[in-house]
Amino acid sequence: xxxxxxxxxxxxxILVHPDCYARDSGAEQDAxxxxxxxxxxxxxxRTLPVESPIPxxxxxxxxxxxxxxFFTDLITPIPAYSGYPIRTLVSIKPDGTIxxxxxxxxxxxxxxxxxxxxxxxxxxxxxxxxxxxxxxRLAGKNRPNSVDGISGATITAMVLNGxxxxxxxxxxxxxxxxxxxxxxxxxxxxxxxxQGEKIEIVLLITGLTILVLMLLFQDxxxxxxxFFNYLRIAFxxxxxxxxxxxxxxxxxxxNAFTFISMLTKEFSWDIFLLDPVVxxxxxxxxxxxxxxxxxxxCGWLCPFGAIQELMNKIAHKLNIxxxxxxxxxxxxxxxxxxxxxxxxxxxALNSIPTVAIFxxxxxxxxxxxxxxxxxxxxxxxxxxxxxxxxxxxxxxCRYICPLGALLSFSSLFKIFSWLRRRPECGTSCHTCGxxxxxxxxxxxxxxxxxxxxxCLECQTSYWDEHHCPVMVSKRERRERRDKRKVLIPxxxxxx
Ligand code: SF4
Ligand code: SF4
Numbered sequence: 001x002x003x004x005x006x007x008x009x010x011x012x013x014i015l016v017h018p019d020c021y022a023r024d025s026g027a028e029q030d031a032x033x034x035x036x037x038x039x040x041x042x043x044x045x046r047t048l049p050v051e052s053p054i055p056x057x058x059x060x061x062x063x064x065x066x067x068x069x070f071f072t073d074l075i076t077p078i079p080a081y082s083g084y085p086i087r088t089l090v091s092i093k094p095d096g097t098i099x100x101x102x103x104x105x106x107x108x109x110x111x112x113x114x115x116x117x118x119x120x121x122x123x124x125x126x127x128x129x130x131x132x133x134x135x136x137r138l139a140g141k142n143r144p145n146s147v148d149g150i151s152g153a154t155i156t157a158m159v160l161n162g163x164x165x166x167x168x169x170x171x172x173x174x175x176x177x178x179x180x181x182x183x184x185x186x187x188x189x190x191x192x193x194x195q196g197e198k199i200e201i202v203l204l205i206t207g208l209t210i211l212v213l214m215l216l217f218q219d220x221x222x223x224x225x226x227f228f229n230y231l232r233i234a235f236x237x238x239x240x241x242x243x244x245x246x247x248x249x250x251x252x253x254x255n256a257f258t259f260i261s262m263l264t265k266e267f268s269w270d271i272f273l274l275d276p277v278v279x280x281x282x283x284x285x286x287x288x289x290x291x292x293x294x295x296x297x298c299g300w301l302c303p304f305g306a307i308q309e310l311m312n313k314i315a316h317k318l319n320i321x322x323x324x325x326x327x328x329x330x331x332x333x334x335x336x337x338x339x340x341x342x343x344x345x346x347x348a349l350n351s352i353p354t355v356a357i358f359x360x361x362x363x364x365x366x367x368x369x370x371x372x373x374x375x376x377x378x379x380x381x382x383x384x385x386x387x388x389x390x391x392x393x394x395x396x397c398r399y400i401c402p403l404g405a406l407l408s409f410s411s412l413f414k415i416f417s418w419l420r421r422r423p424e425c426g427t428s429c430h431t432c433g434x435x436x437x438x439x440x441x442x443x444x445x446x447x448x449x450x451x452x453x454x455c456l457e458c459q460t461s462y463w464d465e466h467h468c469p470v471m472v473s474k475r476e477r478r479e480r481r482d483k484r485k486v487l488i489p490x491x492x493x494x495x
Pocket of ligand 1: 297298405
């Protein structure tokens, strides 16, 4: 059994595991939360729990209502990145003014490791004193009814905000007699996200359209290697700076685990729709996989992959010496990423927070989501991998990346094979094999679809009249013929 097949079976095991993501115990949380409520309402004389339909606690000072406290996940259980709602304790006054928003528990990968407590406290403290009556948006705290999001954890912040505000408004509605301001019907979270990212969506769809056109007309695009090289560099720059650093839309193995975990529960697209750019990218990757394999993502749309490739191109320009492992070592190292993927799948069977820690093997969160703004050892790891890629092309992609390993399963489902080969490839000629920077062409000239990054480098060689021996002899024949055509009329005119 191939390593890829075995890893696929392990992955499927998650699907049939009924409770693969453990939840925290609730009893201890309730006790702690009651203590917090008591601290927030020092004048309280009694509390009245309301069970249904909106579970919350009414806090009294004698007959006078001081406020309400509630867990958001009991009222608005919006799944966050982990596939589970975040348990937040919200306390409000009867007029809708927020007293406190406090995160009690969560399984969010980005919050487990990456976003520290201080950042979280700064985020939740923005709500104190704000009113939920007109809604609260994540549009920057200088705007009315708005707060700042959490850099690198946009979805989590959206879910936190949406579930807290919506739950608060439902509690207020349940006591609407005591409220003298009418509430305004909040748009679904995902709709707000799509409305707020129109420019990003248009730019992304434009980029993807250009990419599809390039791929559909690849035979024409690669005919001029110099032009194609500029085109490719331009697209990689777009991927790094627009998709990566601007949209923070680096797909990750955690996305895949979240999707799979959602399939085991009540599936809803809402959580995936919350990040339009990531949603469109994943949709595009899913479709492109059937037509071109994993290479379209790895070769064109992965920001970290693009950083490595651009660094390697710069290194070539600077004549930095390149190092390749001996073939036998290279072939064994290729298996490493599948081993890492299987280990992560095994951990995912336990819980998302656990797998979140170990998925730090991906430098994506450090390099892209947090733009290197985190502890030095995470940054050193990501920078180290980028530096290695200057003298060993895409070292991380080829040997370590669990997402690349996962996507390489697509070679099992790929419908078409659009990379051209000739009978001479791998027999009398090894030009393409020697040029393939990720070593995806074997000695027989065959392309290993699971390793190919679809960079089209071999296709520029295929059509190159100065590199490919078949094209060289075609060109020479054509030149001889043209020469004869020129000589014959000259001879006739001499007669
Ligand atoms: S192998 Fe990993 S890092 Fe490399 S391009 Fe693919 S997903 Fe990105
Ligand atoms: S050179 Fe060809 S085989 Fe190698 S990665 Fe690029 S497209 Fe794939």
